[in-house]
Amino acid sequence: MPALPDPEPTGAPRWVVYVDMDAYYVSCELTSRPDLVGRPVIVGPDPTLGPTRGVVLSASYEARAFGIHSAQPAALAARLCPEAVWLPADFPRYERMAESVRALLRRHSPRVVALSIDEAAVDCPVADAAGAERFARELKDALTSELGLPASLGVATHRTVAKIASDRAKPGGIVVVPPDRIAAFLAPLPVGAIPGVGPKTRAVLESLGAATIGALAEAPGAVLRAQLGGFGEELRRLARGDPAPEVEEEHGPRSRSAARTLSADSADPDELAREVEALAVGLAASLASEHLRYQTVTLAVRWSDFDRVQRSRSFPSAQSGPAALATTAARLLYEIRAAEGRGRGRAVRALSVGAERLVAEEARQRRLDEFGAGTALTVK
Numbered sequence: 001m002p003a004l005p006d007p008e009p010t011g012a013p014r015w016v017v018y019v020d021m022d023a024y025y026v027s028c029e030l031t032s033r034p035d036l037v038g039r040p041v042i043v044g045p046d047p048t049l050g051p052t053r054g055v056v057l058s059a060s061y062e063a064r065a066f067g068i069h070s071a072q073p074a075a076l077a078a079r080l081c082p083e084a085v086w087l088p089a090d091f092p093r094y095e096r097m098a099e100s101v102r103a104l105l106r107r108h109s110p111r112v113v114a115l116s117i118d119e120a121a122v123d124c125p126v127a128d129a130a131g132a133e134r135f136a137r138e139l140k141d142a143l144t145s146e147l148g149l150p151a152s153l154g155v156a157t158h159r160t161v162a163k164i165a166s167d168r169a170k171p172g173g174i175v176v177v178p179p180d181r182i183a184a185f186l187a188p189l190p191v192g193a194i195p196g197v198g199p200k201t202r203a204v205l206e207s208l209g210a211a212t213i214g215a216l217a218e219a220p221g222a223v224l225r226a227q228l229g230g231f232g233e234e235l236r237r238l239a240r241g242d243p244a245p246e247v248e249e250e251h252g253p254r255s256r257s258a259a260r261t262l263s264a265d266s267a268d269p270d271e272l273a274r275e276v277e278a279l280a281v282g283l284a285a286s287l288a289s290e291h292l293r294y295q296t297v298t299l300a301v302r303w304s305d306f307d308r309v310q311r312s313r314s315f316p317s318a319q320s321g322p323a324a325l326a327t328t329a330a331r332l333l334y335e336i337r338a339a340e341g342r343g344r345g346r347a348v349r350a351l352s353v354g355a356e357r358l359v360a361e362e363a364r365q366r367r368l369d370e371f372g373a374g375t376a377l378t379v380k
């Protein structure tokens, strides 16, 4: 294990490696199916077994060459690539392998923040770009040789820049962005490459003439603030190569969710309650495997006409286990359906249960430990 870095660096930039596993569910499956390597492989409900309304969960790069991508309707994917091999999703396995990935990363770094099942930000105990690139290469090689899992890595002195770099590194590459190259690296990219810039924000930025991040850097700050508030200010700083420091440092990942598209639209309260409970229990198990507690529960409903509604409830303190998650999600379902019952009474197409304001299970203990040990805080 590399030496721990000085926890109080003297003004030197702190390097972070953003690790994004490639085609994660498919890659997990291929570790036990070497015969399928190099072929178009899709994890999702096999449409040849019967009509399905499900979606592609993960596609190998060979499948992507046919225009297949995650969240695409499975039936469409089957038409685009009839010879694709379909594999059913095995979430407990993907969770177990994600735990192995995190354990490997923690052996190399004093601080690893898991941001989703297949993404993590890893503090990099080095002083310069060359050292950060060597460190990223070590991580990538270890993931391949020990776990057989490919990953793309972005390396920068700011997590958002590192994440954007990891997107550009796909598949299987490493992209390093030194601090004095951030603005130049970002300039040619579309504004949609920035995490958090969805279709609505993109439309606003494009209406201001800022379709690329380079154009965003030139947009007048006052106009951005007027249109997008504090987020507009953050975007402008990022585009100019001077991103605001991350604020959620000690709080780890922001949210996790579990979603399901029903096999047929349903307004049956019992069926919907069962679905929500199953999602909540699965999500609680996933959070437990990551040693995460949650303080906010969210339920999102997509109606048969694709309209979407969402409600949340927060607890005064962080919770763990399935009970609080399941009962709160059930309560939110009741509220959403009651409000809908007074209106259009639409059937439900899809459900998503989310957990937000996540904190690491041992966070409190570790802060106490810090006084004696003087080591960096590890947020799992």
Ligand SMILES: [Mg+2]
Pocket: 020, 021, 022, 023, 024, 118, 119
């Ligand atoms: Mg990924």
